[in-house]
Amino acid sequence: MVRVRITGTGSYLPEKILSNADLEKMVETSDEWITTRTGIRERRVAAAEENTSDLAVNAARKALEMAGAAPEEIGYIVVGTITGDFPWPATACLVQDKLGAKNAFAVDVSAACSGFIYALDSAVKQVQSGAVKKALVIGAEILTRIVDWTDRNTCVLFGDAAGAVVVEASDDESGILSTHLHSDGSYWELLHQPGFGSRHPVSEEALRQKVHCLKMQGNEVFKVAVRSMSDVAEEALAANGLSAGDLKLFIPHQANIRILDAVAKRLKLKQDQVFINVNKYGNTSGATIPVALDEAVQAGRIDKGDLVLLDAFGGGFTWGSILMRW
Numbered sequence: 001m002v003r004v005r006i007t008g009t010g011s012y013l014p015e016k017i018l019s020n021a022d023l024e025k026m027v028e029t030s031d032e033w034i035t036t037r038t039g040i041r042e043r044r045v046a047a048a049e050e051n052t053s054d055l056a057v058n059a060a061r062k063a064l065e066m067a068g069a070a071p072e073e074i075g076y077i078v079v080g081t082i083t084g085d086f087p088w089p090a091t092a093c094l095v096q097d098k099l100g101a102k103n104a105f106a107v108d109v110s111a112a113c114s115g116f117i118y119a120l121d122s123a124v125k126q127v128q129s130g131a132v133k134k135a136l137v138i139g140a141e142i143l144t145r146i147v148d149w150t151d152r153n154t155c156v157l158f159g160d161a162a163g164a165v166v167v168e169a170s171d172d173e174s175g176i177l178s179t180h181l182h183s184d185g186s187y188w189e190l191l192h193q194p195g196f197g198s199r200h201p202v203s204e205e206a207l208r209q210k211v212h213c214l215k216m217q218g219n220e221v222f223k224v225a226v227r228s229m230s231d232v233a234e235e236a237l238a239a240n241g242l243s244a245g246d247l248k249l250f251i252p253h254q255a256n257i258r259i260l261d262a263v264a265k266r267l268k269l270k271q272d273q274v275f276i277n278v279n280k281y282g283n284t285s286g287a288t289i290p291v292a293l294d295e296a297v298q299a300g301r302i303d304k305g306d307l308v309l310l311d312a313f314g315g316g317f318t319w320g321s322i323l324m325r326w
């Protein structure tokens with residue numbers, strides 16, 4: 001089987017920072033509550049003229065540069081997002097146009113916070129099958145535009161960002177070793193955006209009920225997230241005959257520090273094995289993992305040959321892990 005590896009990473013964070021102190025002026029909350037319950041200190045907010053495809057393109061350009069790949073060499077562009085520029089066409093098509101990646105076919109993946117993992121899995125399989133030589137995988141979100149800024153239960157948690165990777169066939173031992181993806185649609189209601197699909201089309205009443213805003217039952221999500229992320233990490237390790245101690249870096253979806261701590265504890269990971277940046281950006285859904293991966297690469301925390309495990313959980317519910325040798 002052809003081994004597929006990541007040859008470039010890139011990320012983009014909008015300039016504007018929204019701190020917990022800023023939120024204290026908007027809703028009844030406190031820096032102390034947000035920090036102890038979530039670990040989040042600040043998050044980024046896209047500028048009014050920025051759209052999800054702009055964030056995605058900025059991250060993609062950096063990943064292409066690191067991979068030494070021209071846009072025309074890309075055969076497949078896949079964007080994990082739930083906050084694309086439009087319900088359709090796919091944000092991936094807008095990215096293709098802006099990059100001038102005229103030889104790529106392009107599509108979005110809707111798997112909420114697991115979007116990047118699902119997208120990366122599909123790109124790996126396209127390259128493995130020989131259908132494309134190089135693929136561009138992006139996680140990009142502007143969640144601040146679907147958050148209810150009067151709901152303190154959710155508005156403190158989310159932010160905007162994009163991360164990207166280029167994948168192609170590997171010529172050595174490095175590459176993706178396994179992918180494990182799962183879904184359980186019976187949980188859809190715990191984390192979702194009610195409008196404006198076929199169930200709640202646009203109407204004045206729907207707008208009054210804020211069906212365009214994200215809804216979440218945080219407590220319930222928390223429990224299933226910890227269990228699912230731990231289980232799918234163990235599934236990846238077992239499938240490869242490895243133990244948690246073999247990992248150089250565990251890069252989990254950055255939703256909440258208490259979820260990350262609980263998963264790390266279950267897996268018996270040491271602190272320096274777990275990558276954390278939720279304090280700086282909050283939950284950026286499909287963007288958290290590619291942003292974290294890029295930051296880890298830039299910070300020199302991953303060397304050639306190291307084992308890296310990506311682990312995501314999100315609305316749907318969807319969850320999954322990808323194990324790779326760097």
Ligand SMILES: CC(C)(COP(=O)(O)OP(=O)(O)OC[C@H]1O[C@@H](n2cnc3c(N)ncnc32)[C@H](O)[C@@H]1OP(=O)(O)O)[C@@H](O)C(=O)NCCC(=O)NCCS
Binds near residue numbers: 220314
């Ligand atoms: C959202 C979350 C931080 C809430 O923490 P929690 O400890 O479960 O808190 P609860 O929901 O039980 O709320 C406790 C109290 O804090 C209040 N509260 C909620 N948000 C608050 C805020 N931003 N500031 C102050 N108080 C707040 C609630 O209103 C509640 O008050 P009440 O007891 O008077 O009703 C937590 O459930 C969580 O992290 N869930 C997972 C969310 C997530 O990561 N989702 C994405 C997964 S991909």
